[in-house]
Amino acid sequence: MWMIALQRFLILCLTLVIISLLAFLVPYMSGGDPVRTIVQSRVGDMAVDPASVEAMRVQLGLDQPLSVQYLGWLWNALHGDFGYSFVSRSPVGPEVARALVVSFTLAMSALGIALAVALPLGTLSAMRPGKAVDTVATFVTQTFVAVPEYWFAPMAVLVFSLYLGLLPSAGWEGPASLVLPAVVLSLRPLAYFTRVSRAAMMDVLQAPYITAARSRGLNMNQTVVHHGIRNGAMPVVTLFALWLAGLLGGSVVVEVIFAIPGMGRLIYEAVVNKDVPTLQGSFVCIVALSVLINTLADALYILLNPAVRIRHVH
Amino acid sequence: MSINHLAPSAPTILDPARSTDPSTVAQAIRFIRQRHWSFAVGSLLFLTIAVLLIISPWIIPHDPAAQSLVRRLAGPSAQHWLGTDHLGRDLLSRLLIGGRFSVAIAAVTLILCAVIGTLLGVVSARTGGLTDEIVMRVVDLLISFPDVIVAIFMIAIFGPGYGTLIASLTIVGWTPFARMARGLALEINSREYIRAAEVLGCTKTFIIFRHVIPNAIRPIAAISFLRFGHKLITVGGLSFLGLGVQPPNADWALMLAESQAYAERAPLLVVAPGLAIFLTALSVTWIGQGLEMKGRNASKVTQ
Numbered sequence: 001m002w003m004i005a006l007q008r009f010l011i012l013c014l015t016l017v018i019i020s021l022l023a024f025l026v027p028y029m030s031g032g033d034p035v036r037t038i039v040q041s042r043v044g045d046m047a048v049d050p051a052s053v054e055a056m057r058v059q060l061g062l063d064q065p066l067s068v069q070y071l072g073w074l075w076n077a078l079h080g081d082f083g084y085s086f087v088s089r090s091p092v093g094p095e096v097a098r099a100l101v102v103s104f105t106l107a108m109s110a111l112g113i114a115l116a117v118a119l120p121l122g123t124l125s126a127m128r129p130g131k132a133v134d135t136v137a138t139f140v141t142q143t144f145v146a147v148p149e150y151w152f153a154p155m156a157v158l159v160f161s162l163y164l165g166l167l168p169s170a171g172w173e174g175p176a177s178l179v180l181p182a183v184v185l186s187l188r189p190l191a192y193f194t195r196v197s198r199a200a201m202m203d204v205l206q207a208p209y210i211t212a213a214r215s216r217g218l219n220m221n222q223t224v225v226h227h228g229i230r231n232g233a234m235p236v237v238t239l240f241a242l243w244l245a246g247l248l249g250g251s252v253v254v255e256v257i258f259a260i261p262g263m264g265r266l267i268y269e270a271v272v273n274k275d276v277p278t279l280q281g282s283f284v285c286i287v288a289l290s291v292l293i294n295t296l297a298d299a300l301y302i303l304l305n306p307a308v309r310i311r312h313v314h
Numbered sequence: 315m316s317i318n319h320l321a322p323s324a325p326t327i328l329d330p331a332r333s334t335d336p337s338t339v340a341q342a343i344r345f346i347r348q349r350h351w352s353f354a355v356g357s358l359l360f361l362t363i364a365v366l367l368i369i370s371p372w373i374i375p376h377d378p379a380a381q382s383l384v385r386r387l388a389g390p391s392a393q394h395w396l397g398t399d400h401l402g403r404d405l406l407s408r409l410l411i412g413g414r415f416s417v418a419i420a421a422v423t424l425i426l427c428a429v430i431g432t433l434l435g436v437v438s439a440r441t442g443g444l445t446d447e448i449v450m451r452v453v454d455l456l457i458s459f460p461d462v463i464v465a466i467f468m469i470a471i472f473g474p475g476y477g478t479l480i481a482s483l484t485i486v487g488w489t490p491f492a493r494m495a496r497g498l499a500l501e502i503n504s505r506e507y508i509r510a511a512e513v514l515g516c517t518k519t520f521i522i523f524r525h526v527i528p529n530a531i532r533p534i535a536a537i538s539f540l541r542f543g544h545k546l547i548t549v550g551g552l553s554f555l556g557l558g559v560q561p562p563n564a565d566w567a568l569m570l571a572e573s574q575a576y577a578e579r580a581p582l583l584v585v586a587p588g589l590a591i592f593l594t595a596l597s598v599t600w601i602g603q604g605l606e607m608k609g610r611n612a613s614k615v616t617q
Binding site for chain 2: 015268279286
């Protein structure tokens, strides 16, 4: 048990080192002299003076060996200091933190909607497999998987903002602006949650303790509420964590469409504006968080499920 | 299939060409009848879309790049069946040609992912020990990377291009296949006939290619089709952001992005390309589901 925890922790550290190294090397891998790029960004369209490039190189400590530079960069990064954005000239750290809060709110709302619909739907489907509820639920939710969010979002804006005028079409002001993006984002997780909770409930309803509960005289609904849902929800919890990790940075398209100042838009704009410090900061944070959340989800799964805890093989 | 089992079967052996043809068709029909209905519908839809995309250069009514600012944002007419976009280009022609890049990129990525993932998964299950441990830890790790972010990061470094796109989506995309193939291979490895093959002295490679992969192929095919839709939507999303297929080319997601500003004046410009992506993704999803689930006819036919 502790060996697995230690192993996971070491892998986590190794990943973070690799990710940070990749991010650190961005200016060197993308070709061109990074110092020249910085000077160029300061002087705008004017010609770059070679002497000022060299002066800047020494001033920034970029004449030192790469390993020294990397350790210095990593040390600062660990303190939340990723330097200053080329575009806004403000520190990247706080910008990333702000964006993370926004993306977290959005992801939790979307997953909350998905969970609120999927758990009851999956349970109902599992209680009457092959019947009308099951067939329709499976069909409809599986269709959601194929809906591109960059199609659904403009259509939703067209109907609810332009035609009906009920909800704001973009921006991040108040709960009303959260509704459309959260609903758009919830479609795909909803499909997966329904599928998994249905399968889990099917398994649970076959279990001996359900038969035992039924033979003690509980009716089907009581049995499901008292014994079924708690056990059937476990795989969904793991999936929830996976989706949370995925949506923190993965909702780029939706954030861009709805002009939401989240992680996805931050990294997208960093790429478009060639804003290297912001790109590095947001990339490291997103990937580190995804890996961390996944590791925690695995740990949670092992802790919640005694059967897995005892024989930890995949 | 003759009723008289004792009848000589020599004529069928003498004429193999005649005997194989109906049997493959019959086999295909039987295969489809055993599946869920969604397999047949999905296959039909996907084949139609694929054929249309392949022959599109010869059937499009107009040049998809030809602009005509006089006729911009026109509604459907006899000349332009679906109307024109904001630059006066024929929507139908662009729609027919616009799926070629994204569907091809998604397909290539998917095949790469499936092949790499399956091979690594099967080999690590067969080899065990340190190899298995390392491959599976790498899978644990990469599976939690958001694929869009990795793609955006790589495009930021190497610039937009089809190679970058395929490579970045493959780096993360092979992991589910590896996990699944390993699970299937472990199960197959515990079967009697694998023991028999080992006792007979078959090599590891032979067992993998002769027994393990053929037995694991159907669930992997199912998951491949299910992932295909996901890949197509991801590629489209990157094109939508301007990081995938580049502007002079017609592309469904790109058309969506370009016509967003005109959504209120000409809703068809937004509806049509999105519907094309949706139907393509839906068709492959249905194929995948149909492969996974047994249809109603299954029990009737097999028993």
